[in-house]
Amino acid sequence: MSGDxxxxxxxxxxxxxxxxxxxxxxxxxxxxxTELTRAxxxxxxADTRRGAVADPDVYAYADxxxxxxxxxxxxxxxxxxxxxxxxxAAESILLLDALHKLAPRCxxxxxxxxxxxxxxxxxxxxxxxxxxxVAAYERAGLAALQKLxxxxxxxxxx
Amino acid sequence: MNxxxxxxxxxxxxxxxxxxxxxxxxxxxxxxADRIRRRRxxxxxxxxxxVVAVIAAAGYLLTTTLMPATETLPQPRxxxxxxxxPVPSSVADPVLAVLAPVVDGKKLRIFPRPPERGNGWRQxxxxxxxxxxxxxxxxxxxxxxxxxxxxVPTAPGKCARTEWAPAGVEYVRYDADQDRDWQVHQTxxxxxxxxxxxxxxxxxxRGTDNASKGKPGLTGAQIEKIATDQKLFxxxxxxxxxxxxxxxxxxxxxxxVPLP
Numbered sequence: 001m002s003g004d005x006x007x008x009x010x011x012x013x014x015x016x017x018x019x020x021x022x023x024x025x026x027x028x029x030x031x032x033x034t035e036l037t038r039a040x041x042x043x044x045x046a047d048t049r050r051g052a053v054a055d056p057d058v059y060a061y062a063d064x065x066x067x068x069x070x071x072x073x074x075x076x077x078x079x080x081x082x083x084x085x086x087x088x089a090a091e092s093i094l095l096l097d098a099l100h101k102l103a104p105r106c107x108x109x110x111x112x113x114x115x116x117x118x119x120x121x122x123x124x125x126x127x128x129x130x131x132x133x134v135a136a137y138e139r140a141g142l143a144a145l146q147k148l149x150x151x152x153x154x155x156x157x158x
Numbered sequence: 159m160n161x162x163x164x165x166x167x168x169x170x171x172x173x174x175x176x177x178x179x180x181x182x183x184x185x186x187x188x189x190x191a192d193r194i195r196r197r198r199x200x201x202x203x204x205x206x207x208x209v210v211a212v213i214a215a216a217g218y219l220l221t222t223t224l225m226p227a228t229e230t231l232p233q234p235r236x237x238x239x240x241x242x243x244p245v246p247s248s249v250a251d252p253v254l255a256v257l258a259p260v261v262d263g264k265k266l267r268i269f270p271r272p273p274e275r276g277n278g279w280r281q282x283x284x285x286x287x288x289x290x291x292x293x294x295x296x297x298x299x300x301x302x303x304x305x306x307x308x309x310v311p312t313a314p315g316k317c318a319r320t321e322w323a324p325a326g327v328e329y330v331r332y333d334a335d336q337d338r339d340w341q342v343h344q345t346x347x348x349x350x351x352x353x354x355x356x357x358x359x360x361x362x363x364r365g366t367d368n369a370s371k372g373k374p375g376l377t378g379a380q381i382e383k384i385a386t387d388q389k390l391f392x393x394x395x396x397x398x399x400x401x402x403x404x405x406x407x408x409x410x411x412x413x414x415v416p417l418p
Contacts, residue, residue: 042190092173140326144351
């Protein structure tokens with residue numbers, strides 16, 4: 001992608017919804033997700049204009065995951081629905097809560113692999129991890145998520 | 159993505175229902191990008207001004223050193239340090255419940271060693287069935303959200319290659335028996351799903367100048383087994399950790415856990 005504004009505008013328009021959903025899965029708050037995504041893409045635009053970005057996708061997702069990690073260092077198990085949104089299904093809240101009980105890097109691996117669909121190499125590049133570590137985080141994260149969901153279901157049905 | 163990941167992907171799709179409109183976010187991104195550019199320009203100009211100021215100050219200082227100096231340097235002030243006190247408790251001990259089966263298997267006994275516990279740490283004595291002391295076991299828990307560089311005692315600055323235990327526990331084992339007065343079997347283990355990190359260390363009797371007496375009661379393999387046991391990770395309270403004001407009371411490990 002060149003630094004011309006039309007190309008950048010197309011890039012931003014196409015990536016913004018995906019990035020914002022990933023940010024929401026990372027932080028559980030649509031307003032915060034919107035704010036973090038906007039700031040992240042603004043940095044992508046500013047740095048691309050001065051020719052400092054090799055791969056805008058890797059740059060954008062890496063920057064966004066780092067921003068989510070910094071903002072959500074303390075794992076607050078909170079889900080914030082969008083203003084004016086209709087009721088949210090209990091299963092969704094349980095899933096978000098379980099996701100947010102994972103360490104930020106573990107959560108990032110699951111979101112990038114299972115929501116954004118990136119391969120292990122790309123996730124490794126985005127999170128600065130080697131392939132073995134990405135695979136370990138994914139395996140452990142899926143197992144922990146499954147355990148947490150089963151515990152939540154058991155608590156609900158009790 | 160493979161077949162295994164599809165159910166999670168479908169679950170995540172439901173979570174995103176109720177997504178708010180994007181509105182004019184694309185324009186907002188470009189407004190923010192312009193703001194970043196302006197701010198960077200200001201920072202650049204500010205840095206230039208600072209460099210000029212530093213050069214001027216250096217010139218002034220150089221000039222003044224050529225003149226007779228009558229000033230006296232201010233004396234450094236003493237700093238006050240505070241110490242923290244661990245909060246002991248004597249409720250049932252789930253940590254001991256994890257250790258006891260391993261120790262019993264060696265025909266040894268284990269019991270709390272005063273001061274036996276604090277926020278994020280425990281210590282125990284080991285003795286044989288005749289009551290002869292066989293050293294101590296010390297355990298501490300930490301929270302390390304980020305990946306840690308497991309230390310290499312012989313090469314400071316390098317990171318050790320980790321081993322993996324089931325359920326996403328990475329660990330490194332440290333065995334040191336060269337110093338007859340401080341023989342150690344230690345394992346540092348980190349559960350990567352939540353960053354909870356354990357240091358478990360067995361030592362023999364210290365200061366005896368006797369290699370046999372200084373031998374730890376538990377082997378390196380047993381310490382490894384204990385440190386990577388999921389039950390031990392959950393045996394400490396959820397908010398317990400050896401950091402913060404009370405961390406001064408935590409045990410001193412042969413290989414300290416590198417904290418951020």
